[in-house]
Amino acid sequence: MDFAELIRRRYSVRAYKHDPVPEELLARVLEAARLAPTAANRQAFRLFVIRTEGRREELARVYSRAWFVDAPLVLGVCSLPAEAWVRRDGKSYADVDAAIVMDHLILAAASEGLGTCWVGAFDPAAARDLLSLPEGAEPIAFTPLGYPADKPTEKKRKSLEQLLRRERWS
Numbered sequence: 001m002d003f004a005e006l007i008r009r010r011y012s013v014r015a016y017k018h019d020p021v022p023e024e025l026l027a028r029v030l031e032a033a034r035l036a037p038t039a040a041n042r043q044a045f046r047l048f049v050i051r052t053e054g055r056r057e058e059l060a061r062v063y064s065r066a067w068f069v070d071a072p073l074v075l076g077v078c079s080l081p082a083e084a085w086v087r088r089d090g091k092s093y094a095d096v097d098a099a100i101v102m103d104h105l106i107l108a109a110a111s112e113g114l115g116t117c118w119v120g121a122f123d124p125a126a127a128r129d130l131l132s133l134p135e136g137a138e139p140i141a142f143t144p145l146g147y148p149a150d151k152p153t154e155k156k157r158k159s160l161e162q163l164l165r166r167e168r169w170s
């Protein structure tokens with residue numbers, strides 16, 4: 001699949017098969033995340049691989065949609081704000097770094113035929129509990145990882161005309 005097609009084909013999968021994810025596919029997805037660019041190459045993030053088997057109740061406390069625990073795996077990304085690059089005016093890029101990591105793994109998963117769905121609407125306290133996070137780590141996003149059991153719907157996006165400003169705002 002070429003890159004343009006990959007971008008078109010990726011979608012938020014909200015139904016999963018229980019079939020296991022082969023270890024070599026998981027390894028390639030994690031490698032894509034490892035290679036993600038981060039501000040000043042600080043790599044101020046940690047990845048989590050959580051097997052859903054036997055942990056459905058715990059995971060449901062993090063995010064209660066049934067499909068979240070149907071895939072065999074859930075992946076999580078946490079940022080480490082104290083280690084992240086901060087611009088001179090105080091703007092931290094910790095969240096940006098974590099989002100890029102997440103996007104890398106999501107695109108890598110799609111290229112392997114695996115489904116994912118960004119989950120930002122999770123309960124942060126339950127996530128901290130699940131992952132035994134220390135004070136300095138912040139959970140940013142989760143996704144199930146597994147084979148899709150649904151079909152993509154039409155992409156709804158603003159037109160480029162609405163989104164693009166050439167040179168300046170007006």
Ligand SMILES: Cc1cc2nc3c(=O)[nH]c(=O)nc-3n(C[C@H](O)[C@H](O)[C@H](O)COP(=O)(O)O)c2cc1C
Nearest residue numbers: 010011012013014117118119120121122141155156
């Ligand atoms: C930062 C972020 C957080 C998101 N959080 C959730 C979420 O908590 N639950 C959910 O079902 N989808 C979530 N999504 C998925 C978006 O709803 C989805 O990407 C968007 O509607 C576009 O659809 P598509 O991914 O199928 O192209 C999130 C996406 C992003 C980028």
